[in-house]
Amino acid sequence: MRLMVEYSNHVPVLLDEVVAGLDVIPGGRYIDCTVGAGGHAEAILEASAPGGQLLGIDADPHAVSVTSARLRPYGSSVLLVNDNFRNLEAICTRYSFYPVHGVLFDLGISSLQLAGEGRGFSFRAEEPLDMRFSPDQRLTAADIVNTYFEEDLAEILRSYGEEPHNRRIAREIVAHRPLLTARELAQLIERMSGGGRRGRIHPATRTFMALRIAVNEELESLKSALEQATRLLGKGGRLAVISFHSLEDRVVKAFMHEESRECICPPGVPVCICGHQATLRLISRKAIMPSAEETERNPRSRSARLRVAERI
Numbered sequence: 033m034r035l036m037v038e039y040s041n042h043v044p045v046l047l048d049e050v051v052a053g054l055d056v057i058p059g060g061r062y063i064d065c066t067v068g069a070g071g072h073a074e075a076i077l078e079a080s081a082p083g084g085q086l087l088g089i090d091a092d093p094h095a096v097s098v099t100s101a102r103l104r105p106y107g108s109s110v111l112l113v114n115d116n117f118r119n120l121e122a123i124c125t126r127y128s129f130y131p132v133h134g135v136l137f138d139l140g141i142s143s144l145q146l147a148g149e150g151r152g153f154s155f156r157a158e159e160p161l162d163m164r165f166s167p168d169q170r171l172t173a174a175d176i177v178n179t180y181f182e183e184d185l186a187e188i189l190r191s192y193g194e195e196p197h198n199r200r201i202a203r204e205i206v207a208h209r210p211l212l213t214a215r216e217l218a219q220l221i222e223r224m225s226g227g228g229r230r231g232r233i234h235p236a237t238r239t240f241m242a243l244r245i246a247v248n249e250e251l252e253s254l255k256s257a258l259e260q261a262t263r264l265l266g267k268g269g270r271l272a273v274i275s276f277h278s279l280e281d282r283v284v285k286a287f288m289h290e291e292s293r294e295c296i297c298p299p300g301v302p303v304c305i306c307g308h309q310a311t312l313r314l315i316s317r318k319a320i321m322p323s324a325e326e327t328e329r330n331p332r333s334r335s336a337r338l339r340v341a342e343r344i
């Protein structure tokens with residue numbers, strides 16, 4: 033019962049758009065690289081019945097155990113694996129799960145993780161500054177906050193959080209070490225910003241996002257996993273990616289656009305020397321966004337962007 037309440041806390045975003053984007057067919061074989069609470073996975077299993085198969089991956093062991101209870105009714109149609117999607121090809125090779133009809137990434141964290149399991153993802157929580165998706169990872173947010181040089185900290189906040197006050201925040205963090213809980217860090221940034229919010233956004237939002245991206249090496253893993261996913265798709269298979277902030281979306285857009293071009297030589301090169309061949313066809317040039325009705329119903333969806341491409 034507790035598990036059911038937990039996963040019902042997470043509302044999957046762009047659900048119909050994902051099923052349509054992946055062009056799910058009965059008997060198809062799909063990979064959900066970020067299975068989380070299993071909302072998208074369940075919709076894919078429903079649409080691919082009878083005979084569909086789904087491999088669900090998540091770096092978070094808690095997500096996998098919650099979701100395995102949710103997806104139990106689908107029996108042997110589902111295989112759940114607790115691993116990082118940066119190991120996608122190795123996982124698929126281990127289970128002979130390829131070629132596939134579709135691969136989904138729904139990036140970031142789930143409401144299960146935000147709701148608090150003691151990992152400090154939410155700045156409201158009196159929890160240790162951890163932020164690891166998986167307890168097997170070594171680096172925590174506390175390590176970065178309490179041991180990195182001020183310049184390195186500022187650089188993380190700048191490059192992964194696009195935080196305009198990165199230098200000031202880094203200076204204050206170093207001056208107030210050690211910072212042990214998510215709330216301590218959030219309150220420090222709140223005090224620096226005069227206690228106010230920037231519009232609807234809490235002043236610590238960008239810092240928390242930057243730390244999470246750095247702890248989990250999110251952008252590096254994503255780039256590598258997109259390449260692996262493309263190789264696993266059969267001809268006509270679909271790649272669908274939902275991102276929640278511009279840094280992620282930039283990686284996805286650049287990857288899909290580059291993979292949809294025959295030549296990626298720099299402008300001005302008279303004859304092609306790159307030898308690159310297109311592997312993807314863009315299904316829509318622009319990202320698909322949630323409807324007004326969805327953002328009203330689920331405010332978390334407001335920054336979601338879905339991009340879809342097809343293997344050629």
Ligand SMILES: C[S@@+](CC[C@H](N)C(=O)[O-])C[C@H]1O[C@@H](n2cnc3c(N)ncnc32)[C@H](O)[C@@H]1O
Pocket residue numbers: 042043044045065066067068069070071072073089090091092095115116117118138139140141142165253
């Ligand atoms: C937004 S949630 C997915 C929610 C899911 N689509 C649903 O309907 O419930 C993102 C999930 O991806 C997982 N995740 C993020 N980065 C990952 C990575 N590199 N490898 C594996 N899982 C990852 C997180 O642990 C989290 O559970």
